[in-house]
Each structure stands twice: as C-alpha cells, then as structure tokens.
Amino acid sequence: MENLEKAKDRGIIDSFETDPASACKGSDLVLFSTPVGSFLDLAETSSRSFKKGAIVTDAGSVKGRLVYEMEKIMPAGVNFIGGHPISGSDRSGIGSARAGLFKNSKCIITPTEGSDPSALRTISDLWTALGSSVITMEPEKHDRIYAAVSHLPHLAAFSLINTISEIDPSFLSFSGKGLIDMTRIASSSPELWRDICMLNKENLIEMISVFRKNLDTLSGLLMKSDPHSLEMEFKKARKLRQTIGQN
Amino acid sequence: MENLEKAKDRGIIDSFETDPASACKGSDLVLFSTPVGSFLDLAETSSRSFKKGAIVTDAGSVKGRLVYEMEKIMPAGVNFIGGHPISGSDRSGIGSARAGLFKNSKCIITPTEGSDPSALRTISDLWTALGSSVITMEPEKHDRIYAAVSHLPHLAAFSLINTISEIDPSFLSFSGKGLIDMTRIASSSPELWRDICMLNKENLIEMISVFRKNLDTLSGLLMKSDPHSLEMEFKKARKLRQTIGQN
Numbered sequence: 001m002e003n004l005e006k007a008k009d010r011g012i013i014d015s016f017e018t019d020p021a022s023a024c025k026g027s028d029l030v031l032f033s034t035p036v037g038s039f040l041d042l043a044e045t046s047s048r049s050f051k052k053g054a055i056v057t058d059a060g061s062v063k064g065r066l067v068y069e070m071e072k073i074m075p076a077g078v079n080f081i082g083g084h085p086i087s088g089s090d091r092s093g094i095g096s097a098r099a100g101l102f103k104n105s106k107c108i109i110t111p112t113e114g115s116d117p118s119a120l121r122t123i124s125d126l127w128t129a130l131g132s133s134v135i136t137m138e139p140e141k142h143d144r145i146y147a148a149v150s151h152l153p154h155l156a157a158f159s160l161i162n163t164i165s166e167i168d169p170s171f172l173s174f175s176g177k178g179l180i181d182m183t184r185i186a187s188s189s190p191e192l193w194r195d196i197c198m199l200n201k202e203n204l205i206e207m208i209s210v211f212r213k214n215l216d217t218l219s220g221l222l223m224k225s226d227p228h229s230l231e232m233e234f235k236k237a238r239k240l241r242q243t244i245g246q247n
Numbered sequence: 248m249e250n251l252e253k254a255k256d257r258g259i260i261d262s263f264e265t266d267p268a269s270a271c272k273g274s275d276l277v278l279f280s281t282p283v284g285s286f287l288d289l290a291e292t293s294s295r296s297f298k299k300g301a302i303v304t305d306a307g308s309v310k311g312r313l314v315y316e317m318e319k320i321m322p323a324g325v326n327f328i329g330g331h332p333i334s335g336s337d338r339s340g341i342g343s344a345r346a347g348l349f350k351n352s353k354c355i356i357t358p359t360e361g362s363d364p365s366a367l368r369t370i371s372d373l374w375t376a377l378g379s380s381v382i383t384m385e386p387e388k389h390d391r392i393y394a395a396v397s398h399l400p401h402l403a404a405f406s407l408i409n410t411i412s413e414i415d416p417s418f419l420s421f422s423g424k425g426l427i428d429m430t431r432i433a434s435s436s437p438e439l440w441r442d443i444c445m446l447n448k449e450n451l452i453e454m455i456s457v458f459r460k461n462l463d464t465l466s467g468l469l470m471k472s473d474p475h476s477l478e479m480e481f482k483k484a485r486k487l488r489q490t491i492g493q494n
Binding site for chain 2: 037086087088089090105106108118142144145146148149150152153154155156157158159160161162163164165166167168169172174175176177178179180181182183184186187188190191193194195197198201202204205207208209210211212214215216217218219222223225226227230231233234235236238239240242243244245
C-alpha cells in the first residue's frame with residue numbers, strides 16, 4: 001500500500017486499486033506481476049471484470065503449465081499471452097524503479113496454439129517499444145531454459161550462503177567481492193522465489209542433481225589429487241563463461 | 248614477458264628479471280605472487296640469493312602448511328611472513344592493474360610462532376600504507392575461512408557453468424544479469440585456482456559435502472512440495488546475505 005502511494009506521489013502510476021476485480025475493470029491490457037503462485041487465484045477473482053477484447057499478460061519467471069491454466073480461466077473474447085522480461089534483479093519495491101529497466105534486455109513471449117495472433121503482436125510490440133528484444137518460444141522450453149540459467153543459480157546462491165553459515169556464521173564477515181557478487185541474488189524476495197521454484201520443480205530437481213554430479217566430479221578430483229583434470233574442468237567453465245557476457 | 252614489458256613501458260615497474268634468483272638478489276623485500284603451487288620450487292631456487300635481513304612475503308590465497316614450508320626454506324637471517332590481500336578479481340595481466348586496488352579492503356597476515364616481530368610489523372605497515380585493513384590470524388584458520396567464503400564459491404561457479412552446459416550449451420545464451428554476476432569468478436585463471444584448490448583440498452572436500460547437503464535439503468523440499476520450508480531456507484539465506492555487503 002505504501003509502495004503504491006509512493007508510486008502515485010512520484011507520478012509513476014496514475015491510480016491504483018487493491019481489489020483485483022476493480023483494478024481490471026474496463027482495462028484494455030492487464031499485466032500480472034505478483035509472485036507467480038498467486039496468478040491463478042487472482043485471475044479467477046478478477047476474470048469476471050475483464051473487458052471483452054482485453055489482453056491479459058504477465059511478467060512471471062515461470063511459464064509451462066501456468067500459461068495453459070491462465071488461458072483456461074480467460075472468459076470468451078479475452079486473450080492471455082505469457083511473457084517474461086529478463087530484467088529482474090534482487091531488488092523490489094518502487095524505490096528500485098528505473099526508466100530504461102527493459103532496454104537492451106531480452107523478453108521471452110510464450111504463445112501457445114490457442115494464442116490470438118493480434119494479441120500476440122500487441123504484447124510483442126509492447127516489449128519492443130520498451131527497448132527489449134522479443135523472443136518467442138513454447139512455455140515448456142522457457143521453463144527448461146530458465147530452470148538452468150536462472151532458477152538453479154538462485155537456489156545455488158541461497159544454498160551457498162546457508163552452507164557458509166552452517167560451517168561458521170562468523171566466516172561471512174571475511175567475504176570478498178567474489179562472494180558478494182556471486183550471492184547478490186540470494187537477497188532476492190523469498191516469496192517470489194518460493195513460487196518460482198515450486199512451479200518449476202520438476203526441471204529444478206533434475207538440474208540440482210546434474211549440479212551435484214558436477215560438484216562430485218570436482219570433489220573426486222581433489223580426493224585423488226588430480227590437478228590436471230581439475231584445471232581442465234576450470235578451463236572448460238572459463239571458456240563457456242566468457243561467451244555469456246562481459247565482465 | 249609481454250606483460251612485464253608493458254608494465255615497464257608504462258612505468259609501473261622499474262625493471263624486471265625472469266630468473267627468480269636474479270630477481271631476488273639484493274632485495275630488501277620479496278613478494279611472491281605467482282600461482283601458489285609454484286611457491287616452494289621458486290623459493291628453493293631463489294633462496295641462495297636472498298640477502299641477509301631480507302623479508303619474503305606473498306599474496307597467495309592459501310596459507311596453512313605452505314607458510315611453514317616457506318619458513319623452512321628461508322636461509323638464516325631471512326624472514327618469511329605470509330599474506331593474503333582480499334582484493335582479487337577474475338582479471339589478470341597488467342591491463343587490469345589499477346591504483347587503489349588494495350584501498351578499503353582486508354589483508355590477512357598469517358604469522359606463526361617463529362615469525363620475527365619486526366618483519367611482521369614491516370609487512371603489516373606495507374599493507375596498511377596501501378590502504379588495506381590488516382587482520383592477523385593463524386595460517387590454518389585462514390585456510391578454513393577462505394575455503395568457505397572464496398574457494399568453495401569459485402568451485403560452485405565453475406561447476407554451475409559446466410552444469411548448464413551439460414544440460415544444454417545453447418541455454419547459456421539466455422543468461423540474465425543474475426547468472427552473469429554469479430559466475431564472473433568462473434572467468435578466473437584456471438592455473439591459479441587449480442593450485443589454490445589442491446593446496447586447500449581437505450577443507451574444500453569437507454565444504455563441498457556441506458554444500459551438497461544443503462542443496463539436497465532444497466531438492467527434498469521441492470520433492471515433497473513444501474513451499475513454507477523452502478521460503479524459510481530462502482529467508483535465512485537472504486538475512487545472512489544482507490550482512491555481508493551492499494548490493
């Protein structure tokens with residue numbers, strides 16, 4: 001509520017509603033950006049007030065089944081198109097708002113066979129206008145990719161901090177820049193990430209086990225004192241890492 | 248060699264030697280900053296040219312046994328004091344040199360019972376003059392702390408990249424800022440990290456197993472669909488993370 005009032009005071013939003021049905025009444029475009037676990041309930045509650053011809057979309061980090069379930073809830077003449085702007089950070093709240101947040105970033109749109117082509121075009125144009133490059137893919141593929149490149153890394157960051165604390169909480173005060181950068185995402189909203197992980201749990205469980213296997217490989221090389229193979233593992237990682245972004 | 252010539256051209260160093268014994272000849276202070284695995288050989292090779300009264304120190308990320316072994320190699324009248332400035336990055340080479348690298352950072356000094364108090368003071372003053380805050384501790388304690396807050400995170404970053412690549416290398420191109428920040432340290436020098444990990448392997452093997460156990464906890468909560476406990480794990484991590492540094 002405080003967040004919403006601040007946003008209004010600063011002229012970022014024109015008005016707000018705290019009742020979902022009232023918020024959606026008469027809207028041409030509705031964008032869900034609450035934690036993903038609340039989407040279905042919110043959609044059920046507000047669907048009766050969706051205007052005929054309205055487009056409903058979202059900014060959630062999980063697509064998969066959720067997209068089909070959202071589609072099912074839409075009344076006749078209302079189209080749902082799933083979206084996921086890849087511009088998140090560990091911050092939340094209006095104090096972290098900034099113009100240009102979506103500039104030069106990717107936005108994944110996940111149409112299905114049932115998606116209305118014109119609604120799809122509108123959502124795609126919306127993100128393009130905000131400066132994102134739009135990529136469309138199936139909801140299932142989205143969830144597999146982002147389990148690997150986003151959800152697993154978040155779990156690893158949360159887990160790493162809890163591991164250090166289990167070993168000795170006083171050690172954390174000796175952290176250098178490496179750990180600080182690496183665990184920035186462990187400051188992310190627990191509620192948000194609880195929902196994301198639960199909704200993408202099949203992919204995540206599988207990927208945690210691949211991660212564990214890779215950690216076991218390194219641990220095994222240390223146990224049998226094989227510096228050469230260890231270096232090869234690090235070299236492989238470094239080469240791959242250098243393809244994904246500037247330092 | 249190219250690095251050394253560039254450094255000389257830019258006036259960062261006055262002169263260089265590529266033969267360790269010649270480099271150390273007549274020096275008041277010798278600082279080792281090659282990969283830690285090469286310290287003992289280099290010290291053996293150059294010890295005959297250490298000047299009486301010289302102080303030998305290092306900037307390596309592992310201390311432990313290495314400190315005692317270095318002490319043993321020192322000729323009479325030459326003092327070794329182990330040091331570890333906590334100012335590393337994934338970069339290497341003279342192109343990454345910058346004034347003020349050590350400002351406002353920690354430097355760990357690891358004296359032993361045999362350390363000469365005057366040599367210890369000199370090394371401590373050196374890092375203080377560069378802007379670091381000096382902390383002294385036993386070599387063994389240093390290795391335990393940095394296995395947890397630095398060496399394990401590096402292994403996790405290398406491993407995470409290899410995991411994603413094993414799942415599907417094409418997924419890496421969908422990385423967002425979270426993964427890029429988290430895996431920056433996977434761009435670190437493989438040779439350097441091979442040596443660090445090998446020399447601190449007992450601590451690391453133990454800590455990888457604690458990390459695995461923590462990952463298993465999260466995986467188990469996903470398997471039994473326990474969003475509440477998952478959120479509690481994330482909350483615990485977030486609270487701890489917020490104690491170690493600004494975003």
